[in-house]
Amino acid sequence: MAIVEVRDLKKYFGKVRAVDGVDLTVQDGEFLVLLGPSGSGKTTLMRMIAGLEQPTAGQIFIDRHVVNDLPPRARKIAMVFQSYALYPHKTAFANIAFPLKAQGLRWEEIRERVEWAAKLLGIAHLLDRRPRELSGGERQRVALARAIVREPSVFLLDEPLSNLDAKLRHAARDELKRFQRNIGTTTIYVTHDQIEAMGLGDRIAIMNEGKVRQIGTPYEVYHEPADTFVATFVGTPPMNLIARAERLIGFRPESFLPKEIYNAHEDLVSFSFHVRRVEHLGSDRLLYGQLAGKDDSPVIAKLPLTVSIPIQEGRSYEFAVRCGDLKFFSRESGWRTEPEF
Amino acid sequence: MVEAAREIPRARYRYLLDRERLLGPLLISPAIGYIVLLIGLPLLLAIYLSFTNAISGQLSAQFVGLKNFQTILADPLFFQALKNTFIFTSISMLIVLILAKILALALLKSFPGRPIVRFLILLPWVAPISLTTLSWDWVLGASNATLSTVNWTLRAVGILGPQDWIWWTSYTTPAMAAIILIHVWRMLPFATIILLAGLTSIPQEIQDAAVVDGAGFWRRFFEIILPLMLPIVAVAVLFGIIFTATDMTVVYILTRGGPYNSTHVLASLAWQRGIFGGQLGQGAAIAIFLFPLLLIVAFFMLRLARRTEVT
Numbered sequence: 001m002a003i004v005e006v007r008d009l010k011k012y013f014g015k016v017r018a019v020d021g022v023d024l025t026v027q028d029g030e031f032l033v034l035l036g037p038s039g040s041g042k043t044t045l046m047r048m049i050a051g052l053e054q055p056t057a058g059q060i061f062i063d064r065h066v067v068n069d070l071p072p073r074a075r076k077i078a079m080v081f082q083s084y085a086l087y088p089h090k091t092a093f094a095n096i097a098f099p100l101k102a103q104g105l106r107w108e109e110i111r112e113r114v115e116w117a118a119k120l121l122g123i124a125h126l127l128d129r130r131p132r133e134l135s136g137g138e139r140q141r142v143a144l145a146r147a148i149v150r151e152p153s154v155f156l157l158d159e160p161l162s163n164l165d166a167k168l169r170h171a172a173r174d175e176l177k178r179f180q181r182n183i184g185t186t187t188i189y190v191t192h193d194q195i196e197a198m199g200l201g202d203r204i205a206i207m208n209e210g211k212v213r214q215i216g217t218p219y220e221v222y223h224e225p226a227d228t229f230v231a232t233f234v235g236t237p238p239m240n241l242i243a244r245a246e247r248l249i250g251f252r253p254e255s256f257l258p259k260e261i262y263n264a265h266e267d268l269v270s271f272s273f274h275v276r277r278v279e280h281l282g283s284d285r286l287l288y289g290q291l292a293g294k295d296d297s298p299v300i301a302k303l304p305l306t307v308s309i310p311i312q313e314g315r316s317y318e319f320a321v322r323c324g325d326l327k328f329f330s331r332e333s334g335w336r337t338e339p340e341f
Numbered sequence: 342m343v344e345a346a347r348e349i350p351r352a353r354y355r356y357l358l359d360r361e362r363l364l365g366p367l368l369i370s371p372a373i374g375y376i377v378l379l380i381g382l383p384l385l386l387a388i389y390l391s392f393t394n395a396i397s398g399q400l401s402a403q404f405v406g407l408k409n410f411q412t413i414l415a416d417p418l419f420f421q422a423l424k425n426t427f428i429f430t431s432i433s434m435l436i437v438l439i440l441a442k443i444l445a446l447a448l449l450k451s452f453p454g455r456p457i458v459r460f461l462i463l464l465p466w467v468a469p470i471s472l473t474t475l476s477w478d479w480v481l482g483a484s485n486a487t488l489s490t491v492n493w494t495l496r497a498v499g500i501l502g503p504q505d506w507i508w509w510t511s512y513t514t515p516a517m518a519a520i521i522l523i524h525v526w527r528m529l530p531f532a533t534i535i536l537l538a539g540l541t542s543i544p545q546e547i548q549d550a551a552v553v554d555g556a557g558f559w560r561r562f563f564e565i566i567l568p569l570m571l572p573i574v575a576v577a578v579l580f581g582i583i584f585t586a587t588d589m590t591v592v593y594i595l596t597r598g599g600p601y602n603s604t605h606v607l608a609s610l611a612w613q614r615g616i617f618g619g620q621l622g623q624g625a626a627i628a629i630f631l632f633p634l635l636l637i638v639a640f641f642m643l644r645l646a647r648r649t650e651v652t
Contacts, residue, residue, distance in 0.1 A: 052549050073555035085550035089568045089649070098564070102555035146554070 002063035002153035003028050009058035011044050018044040020210030029184045033201035041210040042190045050079050078147035079156040084139045086131040093127040096145045117145040137168050155187040194234050206230050228334040237300045248329040253302035255325040258309050259318040270320040390625035397619040409626035422610040430585045433524045441532035449540050466530035474594040477523045483510040483595050510596050513603035523591050539573035571649040579642035
C-alpha cells in the first residue's frame with residue numbers, strides 16, 4: 001500500500017519529449033488509469049515509475065520516499081507487461097516463484113506463496129505447464145500471479161488486456177477490477193482503450209504529447225473535459241465541435257437529439273441538422289451530417305433505440321441540445337472557457 | 342468460349358514455375374549439385390583412399406583394408422596430433438565463448454560509434470586467414486625473432502636485454518598458446534555476431550520483467566538470458582568445433598607442426614603425410630579419423646539445440 005507521486009517529471013529521448021513535465025499523485029489503494037494515444041508518453045511514464053527508465057528531470061516518490069536513484073527491485077513494485085513477458089523456459093510455477101527466489105525466501109515459503117497466488121487467480125491446476133502450453137487468458141493470470149506473489153506496494157499494468165480477444169477482454173476487465181478491490185493495492189494502469197479506462201479507473205489521467213491534459217473520475221473527463229483534446233479523445237463517437245466566433249462549442253452526439261423529444265419548458269439550443277448518412281448499430285443509430293450555415297464541420301448524432309423518429313438520408317431536421325450540455329472551448333488554446341450566452 | 346479454350350494450354354506452360362512441386366526441386370538443385378560434387382565426392386574419395394596404399398603421382402592403388410589405420414594407430418605422432426587437436430579445439434572454443442559473450446553483451450548496449458565498432462570487430466573474420474597469420478608471424482617473430490614486435494616491445498620496456506631474442510614459437514607451450522591465441526582472435530567475431538543475434542532475439546519485455554522481479558545481473562544472466570540463448574549457443578559451439586578441429590591454416594603457416602611436432606593437429610598431420618610425404622592412403626586415414634567424432638558431436642549439439650528451444 002503506498003502513495004505514488006511524480007513531480008515535474010521529464011524524459012527526453014534526444015529531441016523527442018516523451019514525457020514533458022508531469023505532476024501526478026496516485027492515492028493509496030487507488031486505481032489510476034493513464035489513457036492516451038500511442039506516443040503520448042504513458043508507457044514511458046510508467047517505465048520511469050518502475051525504474052526501467054531514468055528520468056531526465058523531476059522526482060518520483062513511492063510511499064513518500066524519493067526513489068529516483070533506487071533500482072526497480074528496491075521500489076516494491078510489480079509490473080505486468082503487454083506481452084505478459086513470461087519466462088518461456090520456466091513452468092508457470094517457476095515463473096511465479098521467480099520474484100520470491102530473487103528475494104531469497106526459503107523454499108517452503110516460496111511454495112506456500114506461489115500456491116496462494118495461484119489459487120487466488122484460479123490457475124492452481126496449471127502450475128507445471130510452460131507458457132506456450134497456456135491460452136492467452138491463462139498466461140495473463142500467470143503474469144498477474146507473478147506480480148502479486150510478493151505483495152507489492154504498487155501494481156503497474158501496461159495494457160495487460162490488449163492481447164486478449166474481445167470477448168475474453170470483457171470478462172477479464174471485470175475480474176481485474178474485482179481483484180484489485182480485494183487486494184487494495186495502489187494500481188497504475190496504462191491503456192489506449194478509453195472503454196477500458198472508463199470501466200476500470202477510479203480516476204483517469206489523459207495524456208497527450210508527454211503532458212497530462214486532465215485528471216479526473218470517468219464522469220468528470222467525459223462530462224467536463226478540460227480541453228478539446230480530452231473532449232474528442234474520450235467518447236465514441238467523439239464530441240462534436242463547431243466554431244462560433246472566438247470559441248468552439250462542443251456537445252456529445254448523444255446529447256444532440258430531435259427537438260420534438262424534449263419537453264417544451266427546457267432550455268434548448270436548436271440547430272437545423274442536414275443528415276448525410278445513417279448507420280444502424282443495433283442499440284443506436286448514428287447520424288452523420290452538417291449543421292446549416294457557413295460552418296460545414298461534420299457533426300454526428302447518436303440516437304438511442306428509444307428514439308424511434310424516422311430519419312432519412314439527405315434531409316434536414318430540427319435538432320436541439322440542452323443548454324447545460326453545451327461545452328465552450330477557446331478556439332486559440334483549446335482550453336475550456338466559461339459559458340456565455 | 343472458343344477463345345478461352347484455346348488460351349488454356351498456353352497458360353499451363355506460362356504458370357509452370359508457379360507450381361511448387363516443380364519450382365522447389367529446381368531451386369534446390371544447384372545447392373545439391375554443389376554439395377555432391379565438391380563435398381560428397383571428395384569425401385567418398387578420401388574414404389576410398391584410406392583403404393588403399395595410394396601414393397601421390399600414381400594412378401593405380403591396391404586395396405589394403407585397415408592397414409593404414411593400423412599404421413597410424415601405432416604411430417605416437419598420430420596420438421600427439423589427436424591430443425593437440427583436442428586441446429586446441431576445446432581451449433580455443435572455451436576462450437572464444439567467454440570472450441564472445443562479454444563482447445556481445447557490451448555491443449548490445451548502444452553507445453556512440455557502435456556501428457563502427459561492430460564493423461571493426463568483424464575484420465579478423467573477413468580478412469584472409471593466411472594473410473593475417475603472416476601478420477601474426479611477424480608479431481610473434483616465428484620466422485625471424487629479430488623482427489618480432491613483441492620482442493621489440495619487451496626490449497623497449499627493459500624486460501629483454503639488447504642481445505636477447507625470444508623465438509616464441511620454438512618452445513612447445515608458447516607455440517601452442519600462439520596458435521590458440523590466433524585462432525581465438527579469428528573465431529571471436531563470428532561467435533560474437535551469433536551470440537549478439539541470440540541476445541537481441543530475447544524480447545526486451547522479458548528482460549525488463551526480470552529486472553522488475555528483482556533479479557540482479559547474475560541471476561538474470563544464468564536464469565533468463567543463458568537458457569534462452571542455449572539453442573543458438575549450441576549451434577555456435579558446433580560450428581566452432583567443426584571449424585577449429587578441421588582447420589590447419591594457422592598451424593601450417595605459423596609452425597608447420599613444430600617444434601618437435603608439438604603443435605601438429607590431425608588436419609596438418611594429414612596434409613604432411615598425404616601431400617608432402619606422398620602417402621595418400623595414410624593421409625586420408627588420418628583425415629577420415631575425425632569424421633565419425635565430429636558426426637557424434639554434431640548429433641548431440643543439434644539435439645541440445647532442439648531440446649532447449651522454447652518458443
